[in-house]
């Protein structure tokens with residue numbers, strides 16, 4: 165099986181681990197459900213392309229084990245029988261549609277094209293077919309991944325099925341490492357600078373991949389796999405802001421970058437929160453809060469609220485919850501160290517209803533940057549991908565004598 169062989173031949177240890185874990189999840193699902201009871205949700209995007217090939221490999225290994233043939237099965241003997249579903253939307257990119265159809269032909273996929281919204285389409289599908297589990301290419305960091313595990317029952321109000329997410333813990337870089345190591349064909353838009361693809365109405369190439377070319381009026385973009393910071397993969401997707409009605413028109417999104425039109429009276433408002441008993445009790449002077457306020461005022465922002473909070477998860481959660489929907493940005497500082505009393509991350513996570521998870525890729529980058537100076541505490545990231553905001557927190561701990 166070409167995928168399994170390519171991974172075995174690769175010397176990327178991280179990729180091997182991610183692959184093995186994903187294959188384990190797939191094989192568990194195939195042991196729990198019959199082939200008729202599972203489906204692959206495929207939309208021609210990079211994540212579902214990874215998933216398709218993992219599923220092909222997982223199914224091959226599952227079949228080989230069942231037939232006790234110890235590797236003598238060939239790819240041709242193992243057709244891929246898993247039902248594939250594609251929700252085709254009128255606003256999908258033509259390149260996505262053609263890639264999806266071509267892939268179905270190449271790998272002999274039995275593809276059901278569904279032209280309904282997700283929920284109604286799944287209701288109709290489950291009425292007609294005995295589907296009990298659906299494989300998805302959802303990854304931590306996707307807005308829809310919040311609260312999901314590798315096996316997550318569908319949400320209340322949705323038809324009942326198990327969502328199986330074998331690549332939930334894969335990073336952007338893992339996705340590209342896999343596609344490139346296994347030489348897997350992918351949708352051509354990714355070579356034109358698109359890094360995550362929604363509809364034609366809300367997706368543009370990622371500005372971070374733009375190549376400055378003064379000789380041509382047409383912007384050029386580097387391929388998606390060259391995006392160095394995978395956390396910015398959705399920078400080409402328009403964000404859905406929900407702003408209070410009295411707010412001036414929000415700056416337009418173009419290429420994923422927000423530009424504030426200085427001619428419009430678009431003052432941004434911020435809340436500044438400090439966390440720490442030591443500031444509250446006056447044993448440490450708070451220099452950061454006042455200097456941040458001065459800085460914000462100097463660039464035309466309005467600070468609507470400042471407060472110093474106790475080292476208490478609920479106090480932090482309550483204040484963040486209170487200000488996050490009425491302000492453009494909530495700044496929070498203090499309490500991000502490794503001690504039990506450092507509760508800021510937990511408080512923010514609670515305010516957004518998400519859990520903390522380590523960001524392995526960023527940790528690796530910091531270790532590379534800092535090397536021996538790093539004391540070994542884990543960096544943590546909060547991925548809070550509601551419709552209105554993203555929060556990332558990192559903490560690095562240095563020995564007192566170290567400087568950057």
Ligand SMILES: Cc1cc2nc3c(=O)[nH]c(=O)nc-3n(C[C@H](O)[C@H](O)[C@H](O)COP(=O)(O)O)c2cc1C
Pocket residue numbers: 205251282286298300308317318319322327362
């Ligand atoms: C097969 C499948 C199953 C889904 N199951 C659920 C679900 O159980 N609960 C839910 O809220 N959304 C579910 N969704 C919807 C997705 O979470 C999400 O809204 C969708 O992928 C659109 O993402 P986008 O806005 O990034 O395009 C499902 C979507 C698909 C394709």
Ligand SMILES: Nc1ncnc2c1ncn2[C@@H]1O[C@H](COP(=O)(O)OP(=O)(O)OP(=O)(O)O)[C@@H](O)[C@H]1O
Pocket residue numbers: 205206207208209210211212213215249250251252253299300301302303306359360361362
């Ligand atoms: N229109 C659709 N039809 C079928 N499955 C879909 C559809 N939209 C989303 N999905 C499922 O949800 C998963 C997550 O979607 P998402 O858009 O995050 O990833 P992707 O499209 O594979 O890659 P990208 O982030 O580059 O667009 C997909 O991998 C796929 O399993």
